[in-house]
Amino acid sequence: MQLLKKIKQGSPGWFLLTAGIILLLLIPNLNIIINLFGKAGENWEHVRDYLLINYFQNSLILVLASGLLAAFLGAGLAWIIAAYDFPGRNFLSWGLILPLAIPPYIGAYVYQGMFSYTGPLQTFLRNDFQLQLSQQYFDFMNIRGAIFIYTIFLFPYVFLMTKAFLSRQSASLLESSRLLGKNDSTIFFKIILPLSRGAVVAGSSLVMMEVLNDYGVVKYFGISTFTTAIFKTWFGMGDLATAVRLAVMAMLVIFVLLFLEKLLRGGRKYSYSTSNIRPLSRRKLKGSKKVLAQFFCYGVFFFGFLLPTIQLLYWSFLSRGGELLGTLNFALTSFLTGGGAAVLILTGAVIVATTARMSSSFISNLLARITILGYSIPGAVIAVGVLLFMLQLDQIFLFLQTGFGIEINLVLSSTLVMLIFAYAVRFMGIAFNSVNSGYQKIGESYFEASRTLGKGVTETFFKIDLPMLKPALMSGFLLIFIEIMKELPLTMILRPFNFDTLATKAFEYASDEMIYRAADLSLVLIFFSTAAIYLITHHRRRKNNAVEN
Amino acid sequence: MQLKIDNLTFAYNKKEGNIVENFNLEVQKGEVVALVGVSGSGKSTVLRLTAGLEIPDSGKISIAGQTAAGDHKFKAAEKRKVGMVFQDYALFPHLSVEKNIAFGIDHLSKANRKARVRRLLELVNLEGFEKRYPHQLSGGQQQRIALARTLAPGPELLLLDEPFSNLDAELKDKIRRDLNEIIKDVGVTTILVSHDREDAEFMQAREVLMS
């Protein structure tokens, strides 16, 4: 009844389009899940008896430790940036997002390369100080190393969300605590952390999903996790059924995490408080506190961005430049694919989010869940689900052509369409969230005002919603763009002929240990992502200034 | 009869019960009516139902003799010719004052449109503000622009949602006076919602108490 009411209120066209998009997103996943109901794969018992506990332990340790450390690091930094003023703060407030520009697998190669026996650190110690230390001090390729990599390159998710949350909090909250005689660390642990729990948990659950889905780092470090196990059983043993079972177990872990997140957030949602409140005023730091804050923030920036970049520059220099033309070519492919796909995905997300806005909260929650599904499923699983779907479509086209003589001449599998579609399945959730939070910021009254002024849903969308969504669309576009630039498993499995992106090429070189050749490509990739992050943060800043004026 | 509401019932959420129950109201053409009640009494919801922003669970709404809701019919908000001034004004921030006011009358020719915008700005005493943007206006100015925008298409019914709640005491008196003048000037049938009975008295409106 409620649904019917809403459909009447909205426009059937939007609902139909949304239903179509949702169906498209679901089919590839269903294709895979169907395999679960068949009989267990031939290797299932073997995997269960000898390997499962190991996968489970490793995945859990990685996910929880990285999630927790990223939460503390991200929240702590967000607090420092939001509450204090010190030289360099302006730069750090976006500089600390930059580690996100470096894909964790590239970070892993760089750090391993740096600390290895043949890396610059040990070579330097050996040649200049005749110092040869036990290798265990430099042992990076283990769970601890992986946790470090994930934490240092993924914490910005927590940082971003917590910082945004804190910037909307009232200054009087802090001032009253200070007046009550609490010192800053008490305020952080007793007031700020519990208050921003929702944002911290949301950010760190993003980190945990990324960790659980990561393939590059764990493969390189030789750590067995669910993701490597899925690859191993599926592609190594050719046993889809067992791989799907593992994938479903990984998804269960995700669902438990999401449930915990809900629990930890205490059912509270962000309230986009109006501009009436006086935002946090930053306190100027002096003396040793200033130095400490700078040391900490710049330290994180150094390890999360500067050091790896410098190392890559050095390697790029060692490899004497590589082939500039080739690199530009891959950059162009990455750029066009990322940009084009981001536009398409965002278009879909806008349609779905607009419908969600016109719907009951139940429906809009459901839509949010479905769109985020692709983000929680391992990339390899999506890849094969999409491949199967496209093959089915091709079959249908072929059938229409031969059966009815309809001239279609269309092959989707092995084309760019297939890859872009897979990106859509994976990143629709991010796009949806961007658009949706944009809508939440706008509120309902503009939409309603336009309706009472005689404009229908669709006209209102183009004249009011779309222009007002621009900042949200812009940052959504850039976020997806960065994700696609870094994306690996889908691109590796589904790419069309003669297709190389910066990420795949860098990974190929790196996994061949031609890390010097990988360096150029990684640098270009990092440059693009950095530029995108700069645009996001500075676009928002300009916007904020305009409102304040 | 400009507005007739029969046995109107509505709930946002079945579990929380009806916020509007068997509500009846008749408003004559040119009349000014004030719905007065505490928050949660459903007065704003009646406005939203009248405007077509919510769909009633049962009951009937007729505007200028035509059924807007009820009898298994539902007229969408954009087809009702009902104007509404929102509590937060909802001026489109990306459009200039001129474009905001012209938003509902883009079926007119360009010259007619311009003339009408100018006339409305005169009416609300804000001549020369065409090129400004909403964020460059004070709260009182924003409200008057919102009113001008709402009046532009010549609505059958004007709805004002808590028009004085965002204003400080000093400004309030002036705004009430201005608003009253404009409404009487245009002669539009008006329903306003307020939690303050003083507002109703000031606007010389017929009071309808809601509980």
Added chain:
Amino acid sequence: MRKLIVLTVLIGLVFSLGTSVLAAEEVNLYTNRHYDTDEEILDRFTEETGIEVNVLKGDSDQLIERIAREGENTPADLLITADAGRLHRAKTRGILQSVKTETLTQNVPVNLKDQDNYWYGLTMRGRVIVYAKDRVDPSDLAGYADLTSDQWQDEILVRSSANIYNQSLLASLVSIYGEKWAEEWAAGIVDNMARKPQGNDRAQATAVAAGEGDLAIINTYYLGKMINSDNPAEVEVAKSLGIHFPEGKYGTHVNVSGAGVTKYAPNKKNAVKLLEYLSSASAQKYFASANYEYPVNPDVEASELLQSWGDFKAQGINLTELGVHNEAAVKIFNRVGWQ
């Protein structure tokens, strides 16, 4: 309405991207190789034959899965992967077809191709033992079997069992000595490991130089790569290592990267031409040396670097055996806890 039109145009645009323009003469290559020199070889093939080569690169296992999923509609004509075990897997998945031509028979030795001609080896590498020159007397080394002896307690470095090279090595031992022997051997290696398996073959070689252990099991081409590295420290590491080719009755484990024509190849004729070209004397030299590997074509000499390592005797088994025993090998690894 306007929206609908925009949408239709958009969808149309997407679909037009979907249709691939087909050239007159072409061959579609699915390959896991990504060496820059490959492009030159393929370009030369196009020059000589007029056949365009479309390349789709990817991980070997994923390419196999993809061809299997694409079924009869696969655009793939020729599949190149890095390991005989995988080629065998492709054969048993039913995605290859038997091809036999005089040229191929001449160019590829019989033990380096599939028994039923479903695939042909193109380049060959050995999986050898490298040792620290300053600590190990090469005369103490005696092949794979000896690695489990007590003298190598905590001295052996080897990568994870997830790696196909280790799987194929163990598969070859299963084929030669039987499953029981192989399991004992694998357990013995686990006992003698200097550390938990981590990193790739190059990391093992580096660890030997760093003194973490005395011996490492690696593929020959890694040594070639290190000697030619841009990083002087790596060159130094490579120079400090000696190479031991297991001898005796059964010799050194060799493996190939090779190619097979897919079962539903739309351009079969061209695929065979390309396969023949890659095995020909003129292409072999470059194709093999790109990755510091041995050419399979007996008429072609290995590169100078590889010749300097000396001759060796390869295991006598047909490489098909590596695929046949792969599953047994994987399960043994899991049972003995070789991570």
